[in-house]
Amino acid sequence: MTTLLNVEDLIKNFGGLTAVSDVNMHLNDDELVALIGPNGAGKTTLFNLLTGVIVPSSGSITFRGSDGLIPLNGMKAYKIANLGMARTFQNIRLFKELTVLDNVLIAMTANYRENFVQSVFRLPKFYKTEARIRQEAIELLKIFDMQDDLDQLAKNLPYGTQRRLEIVRGLATKPKILFLDEPAAGMNPEETADLTRLIQQVQHDFHITVLLIEHDMSLVMNLASRIYVLDHGSLLAEGTPKEIQNNDAVIKAYLGEEA
Amino acid sequence: MKANLKYNICWLILMVAGFYLMNALILVGVIDSFLENMVVTIGINIILAVGLNLVIGFAGQFSLGHAGFMAVGAYATSIMISKTPTAGVFYLSIIVGVIIAIIAALIVGIPTLRLRGDYLAIATMGAAEIIRIIINNMKMTNGPSGMFNIPQFATWPVVYIMVCVTTIIVVNFIHSRGGRAALAVREDEIAADSMGINVFKWKLAAFVIGAATAAVAGSMQASYVQTIAPNNFNIMESIAILIIVVLGGVGSITGSFVAATILGIVDAALQSFGALRMVIYALVLILIMIFKPSGIMGAKELSFKRLFNPKSRKAGAKS
Ligand SMILES: Nc1ncnc2c1ncn2[C@@H]1O[C@H](COP(=O)(O)OP(=O)(O)O)[C@@H](O)[C@H]1O
Ligand SMILES: [Mg+2]
Numbered sequence: 408m409t410t411l412l413n414v415e416d417l418i419k420n421f422g423g424l425t426a427v428s429d430v431n432m433h434l435n436d437d438e439l440v441a442l443i444g445p446n447g448a449g450k451t452t453l454f455n456l457l458t459g460v461i462v463p464s465s466g467s468i469t470f471r472g473s474d475g476l477i478p479l480n481g482m483k484a485y486k487i488a489n490l491g492m493a494r495t496f497q498n499i500r501l502f503k504e505l506t507v508l509d510n511v512l513i514a515m516t517a518n519y520r521e522n523f524v525q526s527v528f529r530l531p532k533f534y535k536t537e538a539r540i541r542q543e544a545i546e547l548l549k550i551f552d553m554q555d556d557l558d559q560l561a562k563n564l565p566y567g568t569q570r571r572l573e574i575v576r577g578l579a580t581k582p583k584i585l586f587l588d589e590p591a592a593g594m595n596p597e598e599t600a601d602l603t604r605l606i607q608q609v610q611h612d613f614h615i616t617v618l619l620i621e622h623d624m625s626l627v628m629n630l631a632s633r634i635y636v637l638d639h640g641s642l643l644a645e646g647t648p649k650e651i652q653n654n655d656a657v658i659k660a661y662l663g664e665e666a
Numbered sequence: 667m668k669a670n671l672k673y674n675i676c677w678l679i680l681m682v683a684g685f686y687l688m689n690a691l692i693l694v695g696v697i698d699s700f701l702e703n704m705v706v707t708i709g710i711n712i713i714l715a716v717g718l719n720l721v722i723g724f725a726g727q728f729s730l731g732h733a734g735f736m737a738v739g740a741y742a743t744s745i746m747i748s749k750t751p752t753a754g755v756f757y758l759s760i761i762v763g764v765i766i767a768i769i770a771a772l773i774v775g776i777p778t779l780r781l782r783g784d785y786l787a788i789a790t791m792g793a794a795e796i797i798r799i800i801i802n803n804m805k806m807t808n809g810p811s812g813m814f815n816i817p818q819f820a821t822w823p824v825v826y827i828m829v830c831v832t833t834i835i836v837v838n839f840i841h842s843r844g845g846r847a848a849l850a851v852r853e854d855e856i857a858a859d860s861m862g863i864n865v866f867k868w869k870l871a872a873f874v875i876g877a878a879t880a881a882v883a884g885s886m887q888a889s890y891v892q893t894i895a896p897n898n899f900n901i902m903e904s905i906a907i908l909i910i911v912v913l914g915g916v917g918s919i920t921g922s923f924v925a926a927t928i929l930g931i932v933d934a935a936l937q938s939f940g941a942l943r944m945v946i947y948a949l950v951l952i953l954i955m956i957f958k959p960s961g962i963m964g965a966k967e968l969s970f971k972r973l974f975n976p977k978s979r980k981a982g983a984k985s
Contacts, residue, residue, distance in 0.1 A: 484856075500854050513847060521844070526842035529670075
């Protein structure tokens with residue numbers, strides 16, 4: 408197992424507030440890791456740093472690319488995405504006025520080419536490419552049982568389905584790492600169980616690395632192989648679910664917060 | 667594949683039928699030179715509005731500088747065909763206008779498209795004004811008095827074909843990889859960015875295509891009306907194009923066609939009203955915006971696919 412993403416001494420300040428403080432972490436190939444912590448712990452901020460949406464105040468993020476290590480600090484989000492990192496958003500950010508199919512096709516933009524002349528004059532090559540990527544998109548949607556919603560506008564989907572579409576959209580970019588920010592937020596227990604199973608299945612079938620944010624600790628216990636616990640911007644603990652369960656600092660933070 | 671062919675043939679039939687209808691109406695004398703002038707003006711406005719709609723309605727970038735790119739095409743054509751009045755040079759001049767407009771759009775777009783909303787509107791407006799002032803101060807363009815007796819190569823069939831060609835290019839771009847990327851940018855820049863889409867590149871692509879079509883419209887205008895002056899391309903012209911886009915529906919190409927036609931007819935019908943004309947014109951605009959704030963068509967499109975399969979698509983029609 409080799410390290411795919413390595414984070415060293417990562418800090419993010421918002422004015423006087425340190426949202427992420429000296430975080431060190433790493434992600435290996437083909438594993439499902441959870442990032443937990445109470446609300447406001449800095450989990451989403453950490454995601455934003457890793458995916459290039461915001462720039463770190465200091466520290467380093469390194470990605471193992473096909474030809475060597477690539478520093479990600481300050482790199483544009485779309486370039487980071489094209490290296491193989493995809494994400495979902497805690498407060499859903501679908502392309503609302505567009506169809507389910509278009510949402511997925513858009514995420515595939517970097518993975519195929521269409522030249523301007525072929526598209527504009529509708530040459531046979533254009534239809535061929537369109538048919539191929541459309542098929543690819545439908546295959547992905549099938550996994551999440553959304554193949555019948557192709558022409559629905561994203562904004563008209565039920566809440567839980569919108570969250571699933573965000574995951575499909577992330578997968579459509581062909582990521583090496585998929586970052587999921589509270590994918591089960593707002594779902595009922597049944598939907599949550601269903602989604603959890605799907606996330607596990609997708610991670611396993613696509614051999615990708617998944618970093619899953621969740622603030623419900625019990626949910627990730629039998630899902631993740633490793634867990635990072637974030638509290639007030641700093642890493643409180645890391646380890647296997649068992650180690651985390653028995654970690655005094657974690658128990659204290661969680662009981663302190665939620666009791 | 668078969669289905670696509672069917673829809674494309676429908677569009678082709680529609681275009682050819684429109685052409686022969688127009689031709690017949692002129693032959694039997696229903697369309698006189700006054701009405702022909704109206705139709706050509708509508709056609710030029712359609713080219714302008716479709717291009718601006720791509721930028722505003724589809725890529726979501728609020729540009730107020732469309733008239734500047736129109737001026738580039740108009741002057742390229744005027745200068746070239748005044749020197750060498752042949753059809754070949756006329757068509758060459760359209761291409762030259764388009765190329766210069768693309769270069770100008772890159773120069774304007776690269777620094778300004780990083781701005782948002784109102785700032786972008788003001789910056790593009792300023793850029794168009796700079797283009798106008800440059801033309802105003804050049805010898806080659808005959809300065810503020812403009813150019814006269816420009817040879818007429820842009821007859822109605824030429825304008826008709828240009829309307830078809832520019833619309834096909836814009837619509838087909840919208841329904842392709844690049845167009846979808848531009849739509850994503852309009853919908854949510856952060857999400858698009860995170861999905862690996864080079865937001866800036868696709869904004870610029872839409873902006874450049876819009877500018878290129880505006881140059882074509884300018885070439886048509888110059889060689890149809892046969893006289894141009896820098897003041898034809900001031901901010902009021904950009905706003906007039908914007909009005910067509912908003913009135914028809916931001917994000918509806920069909921809407922731009924409908925609005926350009928309605929406004930063209932209203933404008934022609936009011937020719938004899940003198941000063942009252944602008945008041946009535948403004949009133950029509952206000953009424954439409956009160957009763958249909960999203961524009962005549964909203965974001966809807968005429969689509970053969972939907973006409974043939976009424977149930978297959980609830981929204982987001984593809985033509
Ligand atoms: N753009 C921002 N500007 C200022 N403060 C921010 C910003 N984003 C997040 N924060 C603050 O950083 C802290 C961590 O937030 P967040 O990362 O959203 O936590 P979590 O996802 O763990 O609930 C919070 O106190 C939040 O208010
Ligand atoms: Mg969060």
